Amino acid sequence: MSQHQRVPDNEGLQVDTHVDQAAKAPEVIPYSQTSHYYNPTVNHAPTTKEQKPPFGLGLWTFAGLVALLTAIIVGAGVGGGLGAALANKSSDCSVDDSLASAPSATSEPTSCPTNDNRTSGNDTSDDDTSDYAPKPPVEVNKLQLPCPGNKQKETRFASRDGKTRFKWWCGVDAPYGNAAKEGGRITDIAILAYSIDDCMQACANIYQRDQAGVACKSIVFSKTMFSSYTSRNANCYLKNGTKTVSSSWGFDSSDYAYAELDDDD
Numbered sequence: 001m002s003q004h005q006r007v008p009d010n011e012g013l014q015v016d017t018h019v020d021q022a023a024k025a026p027e028v029i030p031y032s033q034t035s036h037y038y039n040p041t042v043n044h045a046p047t048t049k050e051q052k053p054p055f056g057l058g059l060w061t062f063a064g065l066v067a068l069l070t071a072i073i074v075g076a077g078v079g080g081g082l083g084a085a086l087a088n089k090s091s092d093c094s095v096d097d098s099l100a101s102a103p104s105a106t107s108e109p110t111s112c113p114t115n116d117n118r119t120s121g122n123d124t125s126d127d128d129t130s131d132y133a134p135k136p137p138v139e140v141n142k143l144q145l146p147c148p149g150n151k152q153k154e155t156r157f158a159s160r161d162g163k164t165r166f167k168w169w170c171g172v173d174a175p176y177g178n179a180a181k182e183g184g185r186i187t188d189i190a191i192l193a194y195s196i197d198d199c200m201q202a203c204a205n206i207y208q209r210d211q212a213g214v215a216c217k218s219i220v221f222s223k224t225m226f227s228s229y230t231s232r233n234a235n236c237y238l239k240n241g242t243k244t245v246s247s248s249w250g251f252d253s254s255d256y257a258y259a260e261l262d263d264d265d
Helices: 019-023 059-097 196-209 225-232
Strands: 155-158 165-170 188-191 218-222 236-239 256-261
Touching: 155 196, 165 196, 196 218, 196 236, 196 256
Parallel strands: none
Antiparallel strands: 155 165, 165 256, 188 236, 218 236, 218 256
16 A cells, blocks of 8 residues: 555545645635525616606607796786786776776776766767866867858858848958948947857847847857957957948958848848
């Protein structure tokens, strides 16, 4: 037998007969059916998973949709508030119309339309109960005077009761102090009238009274209200006599007219 002991030939397992070397061999964790196997933890760089907009929309499409929805919601809120404000204002106007006052809550004070805001003078509304206020004479430049194209053509007028009639011509004057056809000198009473018809009606009223010392047989009416009022305080002159045929008749202006009693009837 050899001095070296022969190690049995066992395949797959080598036994180190040197105790010291065996002690230095690495430990092996024995396999256990109850132990859990796991892979060593490896620190990887974190990755961010890309979040896509819902419904498969693109990023810009989704952003535009959000902006549109926001605008609709905000617009609906603003529109609702404005509508409510207007409704309240309309309601206030309806209530305040009966009180003839309608204050507004806007930055610049306004008022709801009332009868007081209508233009006086030529108001053609159906409200016959409202008070009429003509403009003061100093605010009226000229009045209406329907002169015909041929000023030598006379125009006829009858008083409201039909008892007194006049004939009149445009561009004819009968100045104070001139000779009267009835004799004596023409004198007059000066008043204000806003139409030649009103001026003739005033003369008819005096004529029909037939009072001693008070007479009206003709008139001169001027449509230039402002200048007549500022210079003579009147534009309608009630004359005590009529114009003579031989005096100057003129027929040269559309700003004034002369009327006299119609003796032909």
